[in-house]
Each structure stands twice: as C-alpha cells, then as structure tokens.
Amino acid sequence: MLICLQLLQSDTVHTTACPSQASSQTNRCLCASDIVSCAALGLEWVPGEMPVSAVTLDLSHNRISQLKGGAFRGLSRLETIRLAHNRLTTVHPGAFQNTSGPQLRHLDLSSNQLRVVEHHYFLELPGLEELLLFNNRIVQVESQALSGLRNLQRAYLSHNRLTHFPFFSIQEQSHPHLTMLDLSSNRLLKLPLEDISNLPQLVQRGLYLHNNSLECECSMFRLFRHWEQQGFVSVRHFRHEHTCRVYGLQKATVRFFQHDRYFKKCNLSAASTALGQQRTHSVSVKEGKAALLHCVTALSGHSLTFLWVSPNQEYVAPPGNNGSLKMFTNGSLEIVEARVEDAGVYWCMALDQQQQRNQTSEVNVTVAQRHHESHQFNTGFTTLLGCVVSLLLILMYLYLTPCRCSHCAKATPTASTENEAGAGSAKSSILTPNPPATTEGPGHKVSTNKHVVFLEPIREQQNGKLRAGPGSGAEQGHVGHGLPLEAE
Structure with a gap:
C-alpha cells in the first residue's frame, strides 16, 4: 500500500501559477505541464507573455470581445485554443498569425456573439481539424471562409441564424477529409439541391440539417427520403426533428418523416437517380x-x-x-x-x-499523347511481319531442300574422293549436331557451328554395300561419331 501511494503521489500533476514578468492577469493563469488555463478570470483580452511551451490554451468563460492581430504571437506549439463563452464579435486579420499555424488542430469559438464568418478568419490555420462555431449569432458565412481549411474534419455551426450556406465551396478537392458539417437549428429556408448533390459522399453522410425552417417541397422531401434509404446517420439519429413549413407558414410546421401525407403527390421514383449525381x-x-x-x-x-x-x-x-x-x-x-x-x-x-x-x-x-496509336500499330505490324517471314523460311526449308531422284545420273565411281568428301560434309553440316569430320586433322580446328535439326547421318548404298559417310574413319568401322557400321 505504501508503494502504491508513493507511485500515485509521484504521478500527480502539480498545478501552479504561470510565471510572467508582464501583467498580473497572466500570473492568475494556472499551468500544468504544457496546459495553460485562464478560464473564468474575467479577462477582457488575451493575456500577453504566455508560456511558449503551451500546447493547450483555455480562455473560456471570460469577457474577451475581440481577437486583435498577433493575439497569440510566440505560441508556436499551440494545438488547442478554447475561447468558448466569451463576448467575441470580431476576429481581426492576422489574429492567429505567428502562432503554431499548421499545428493548431482544435479551435473552439462557440457561445460567442459572432455575426459574420469572414474569409480572413482562419487563413493562418491550414492544419485545423475541428472548428466549433455553434451557439453564436451568425447570419452569414462568406464563400471563402472555409476554403483554406484543407485538413478540416468537423465543423459545427448549429444554433445560429443562418438563412443560407455556401455549399458550393465544399468540394472533394478543397475538403478531402471533411466528414461532419452540422447546420442544424438554424433558419435555412430552401436547400440548393444541385449544390448539395454535388457535395462529396462523406459530407452528405455527415450533413445535419434538422430543426430548420425549410419550406415543404417535393425536392426537399426527395433529398431526405433518399438519405433515409441510404441509412445516413444524420437522418436516422434525428428522424423526429426534421420539420418543414407547409406553404411557408410558421404555424403549419410538420414533422415530415412522421406525417408525410402532404408529399404523397410527389414523384419519388426519380429520387435515387436525381440525387447524389454530379453534373x-x-x-x-x-x-x-x-x-x-x-x-x-x-x-x-x-x-x-x-x-x-x-x-x-x-x-x-x-x-x-x-x-x-x-x-x-x-x-x-x-x-x-x-x-x-x-x-x-x-x-x-x-x-x-x-x-x-x-x-x-x-x-x-x-x-x-502524340503518336501514341501509331507506335502501337508499328509494333504490331513489325511482329506480324516477323512471323510471316519466319513461316516462309520454314516452308522453304521443308519443300525446297534438294533431293535425290531415280532418273538423276549417278556419280561416277572415278570421282575424286575430295569431291565426295566435300559433298558429304555439306549434308552432314545440316543434318548432324556435330561438325564434319573433315575439319579434323593437323592444323585444323573443329567447327563451332550450332545446329537446330538433330538427325542421324544418311546411310547410302553403293554396289549393295553400306558406304561410309565422308570424312569418317571407314577403316575403323564407324560412320560419323559413335554410329557403328552394320552390313545389309
């Protein structure tokens, strides 16, 4: 037990006041390792001279009304900033300049008083993955406000006053990792069906549009019915909170998944083909x-x-x-x-x-590519031509080889042995795998020619007796190499 207590005491994180040579406000913040907490201190601006080792900075539940340029200067290791429950109305250009920039992953600006999300708000935060803007007074999101957030995965804009949203700015090329876009509990009147159908499939699966002021239209109903058939979580988990206004009247709001009589006249057969397809x-x-x-x-x-x-x-x-x-x-x-x-x-x-x-x-x-097809044709034509030439050579070899016939004049026995040896050597060089024996002897080297056809030497008859092949040792009783003489 004593050992366990000692281990627990050694693992305890000691929280102390942050050392600072500047304002007394920074001294009131608490530091625990790389976490700096300045929550609920009644701060009206971001304290200066914060510890440069800070990775998480908590400024929630204060009275900060604006973020000036360079408000987080020098905090190059920041990954999380929490500014929830303040009085923010303005984020000046360069507010996040000279901070961690690409390292910042989580930014919480929820429960403030922002009205417009301007295009310069998050220019210095290309590595941002999670953005919390819910429970503000936002009436407009500029078309380029989220364009630079290529690593954005989740964006929460629920409980605001949005009447429209730039869906066209969310594309697979600009936001390849976005899987959640929460626009629920706003004041959206009509949905741009074409833009929503052009959204990446991952974004459509994580697009939350329940509890808005949508007008009851067939196109709107087709969209949500299609998502329901696809089993999207955004529809399945909040099925009873999807409402629309009949004829645009606020008092005639219906939960259209529970009471779909109004949409019986709609043609839903084309929903699966009209939705989810890009132009x-x-x-x-x-x-x-x-x-x-x-x-x-x-x-x-x-x-x-x-x-x-x-x-x-x-x-x-x-x-x-x-x-x-x-x-x-x-x-x-x-x-x-x-x-x-x-x-x-x-x-x-x-x-x-x-x-x-x-x-x-x-x-x-x-x-x-240029000349791509002609190269393929030339290669195929060359291969075909090679095959034809090879076939012609084989046919010439088989059918045009000289042969002996019965009416041809026989060679005179007085012909010189040298001529017979030469003729026999020509035949042997074609039909035997070994070079002719006539090349052997003093001062001669054996031929190194290689042959394809391996046949036995032709045995010829002369006066009823077996005649030895030319160039072989007849006196030794052999024809060619390794073929014994047999009498007929």
Missing part, C-alpha cells in the same frame, strides 16, 4: 491541340459570373492564366495547347449574385 462531362483532346470546356448551367441573366478551378487547384477567371488557359465572358474555358499534365477534372461554378443562386459542373479532360 459531369468528358472531353478528350490530343496533345498539342486546343480544347474548349463549357460551363453547363441552367442559370441565366446579366448578373452571372463564372469561376473555374483547374486540377492543380488554380483559380481561373477572365481573361485566363499564364497564356495556357483562356476564359471567355460566357463561362467557357479554352485549353490553348493541351499537355499531358493538363488532364484531370475541371470544376466550374456559375454564380447569380443578384438572386444569390449558384450551380456547379465538372468536366473530365483526358489528353492523348
């Missing part, structure tokens, strides 16, 4: 040629603006970029001279600023 087109172009990409949209009017995003995350607006991409006022994008690296998915957005509507589309571009 995607394909274009194929040869290397070095030009290609024209069209931004397909149903929107019209003089207030339309267009924006393209290339496969390497390059934003393109009229008149284009670097001479390789040319953009026209009608939204079309021209690839001036296609390269192999230009292949990929091009994303287009059409925005009607007057009616606050938008649509997105994608174009999948493939670039065929």
Whole structure:
C-alpha cells in the first residue's frame, strides 16, 4: 500500500501559477505541464507573455470581445485554443498569425456573439481539424471562409441564424477529409439541391440539417427520403426533428418523416437517380491541340459570373492564366495547347449574385499523347511481319531442300574422293549436331557451328554395300561419331 501511494503521489500533476514578468492577469493563469488555463478570470483580452511551451490554451468563460492581430504571437506549439463563452464579435486579420499555424488542430469559438464568418478568419490555420462555431449569432458565412481549411474534419455551426450556406465551396478537392458539417437549428429556408448533390459522399453522410425552417417541397422531401434509404446517420439519429413549413407558414410546421401525407403527390421514383449525381462531362483532346470546356448551367441573366478551378487547384477567371488557359465572358474555358499534365477534372461554378443562386459542373479532360496509336500499330505490324517471314523460311526449308531422284545420273565411281568428301560434309553440316569430320586433322580446328535439326547421318548404298559417310574413319568401322557400321 505504501508503494502504491508513493507511485500515485509521484504521478500527480502539480498545478501552479504561470510565471510572467508582464501583467498580473497572466500570473492568475494556472499551468500544468504544457496546459495553460485562464478560464473564468474575467479577462477582457488575451493575456500577453504566455508560456511558449503551451500546447493547450483555455480562455473560456471570460469577457474577451475581440481577437486583435498577433493575439497569440510566440505560441508556436499551440494545438488547442478554447475561447468558448466569451463576448467575441470580431476576429481581426492576422489574429492567429505567428502562432503554431499548421499545428493548431482544435479551435473552439462557440457561445460567442459572432455575426459574420469572414474569409480572413482562419487563413493562418491550414492544419485545423475541428472548428466549433455553434451557439453564436451568425447570419452569414462568406464563400471563402472555409476554403483554406484543407485538413478540416468537423465543423459545427448549429444554433445560429443562418438563412443560407455556401455549399458550393465544399468540394472533394478543397475538403478531402471533411466528414461532419452540422447546420442544424438554424433558419435555412430552401436547400440548393444541385449544390448539395454535388457535395462529396462523406459530407452528405455527415450533413445535419434538422430543426430548420425549410419550406415543404417535393425536392426537399426527395433529398431526405433518399438519405433515409441510404441509412445516413444524420437522418436516422434525428428522424423526429426534421420539420418543414407547409406553404411557408410558421404555424403549419410538420414533422415530415412522421406525417408525410402532404408529399404523397410527389414523384419519388426519380429520387435515387436525381440525387447524389454530379453534373459531369468528358472531353478528350490530343496533345498539342486546343480544347474548349463549357460551363453547363441552367442559370441565366446579366448578373452571372463564372469561376473555374483547374486540377492543380488554380483559380481561373477572365481573361485566363499564364497564356495556357483562356476564359471567355460566357463561362467557357479554352485549353490553348493541351499537355499531358493538363488532364484531370475541371470544376466550374456559375454564380447569380443578384438572386444569390449558384450551380456547379465538372468536366473530365483526358489528353492523348502524340503518336501514341501509331507506335502501337508499328509494333504490331513489325511482329506480324516477323512471323510471316519466319513461316516462309520454314516452308522453304521443308519443300525446297534438294533431293535425290531415280532418273538423276549417278556419280561416277572415278570421282575424286575430295569431291565426295566435300559433298558429304555439306549434308552432314545440316543434318548432324556435330561438325564434319573433315575439319579434323593437323592444323585444323573443329567447327563451332550450332545446329537446330538433330538427325542421324544418311546411310547410302553403293554396289549393295553400306558406304561410309565422308570424312569418317571407314577403316575403323564407324560412320560419323559413335554410329557403328552394320552390313545389309
């Protein structure tokens, strides 16, 4: 027991006041290892001269109303900042500058008084994974406010006053890890069906839209019915909290999953095909040629603006970029001279600023390499030609080989032995695996030619007797190498 008590005492984290040479407010904070807690101290601003070793900084339950530029300067190890239950109304540009930046993972700004999430709020936090903005007074989220958060996994914006949200800014290329987007308990009136269907599948599975002020429409009902059939957790866990207003009347709010009589007239057969599919087109172009990409949209009017995003995350607006991409006022994008690296998915957005509507589309571009097909044809043709030539050589060898016939004149017995030896050597060199014996002797080397056809030497008759093959030792009673003479 004494040993256990000693171990417990040795593992206890000692909490002390943070040492500081600056204000007395910092001295009131508590430090435990790399955790700094300044919660519930009545602070009106972020204390200066915080310990540089801080990894977690808790400033919740205070009276901080704004984050000035460089508020967390010098805290290069921060991974978590908690600012919940304050009076925040403004986050100035550069508020998170000179902090840990890519290392910051968790930021809690919940239960404050923010009204607009501006585009510069989180520019210095590319490594942010979890963002808490629920229980504020947010009425607008700017379209580029979350664009730089490529590592974002969870975003909580419930219990605010949002009437619309820039769904088009959430794409698989910009937010590949996002799995939860909580927009519940807001004031959303209509859902942009096209933008929501273009969301990545992971985002759709984790998109929470219950307890809003949606109008009862067939398109809206198809969306949630489709998600219910797919078994999405966002619908299954909050099935009884999905409500809509009949004819837009606040007093005529119904829970449409429990009372779906209003939607019996809706055609739900096309729900599975109309939802979850992106507006995607394909274009194929040869290397070095030009290609024209069209931004397909149903929107019209003089207030339309267009924006393209290339496969390497390059934003393109009229008149284009670097001479390789040319953009026209009608939204079309021209690839001036296609390269192999230009292949990929091009994303287009059409925005009607007057009616606050938008649509997105994608174009999948493939670039065929120059002379690619001709190389394949030449290779195949060469192989076929080689096979034909080989076949002709085999047929010539089989059918055009000289043969002896009965009416041919016989060689005179007086022919010189040297001529017979030469003729026999020619036949032996073709039909036997060994070089002719005539090459053996003083001052001669055995031939090193290799042969394909392995046959026995031809046995010829001369005056009813077996004639020895030329170049072999007849006086020794052998024909060729290792073939004994047999009398007939």
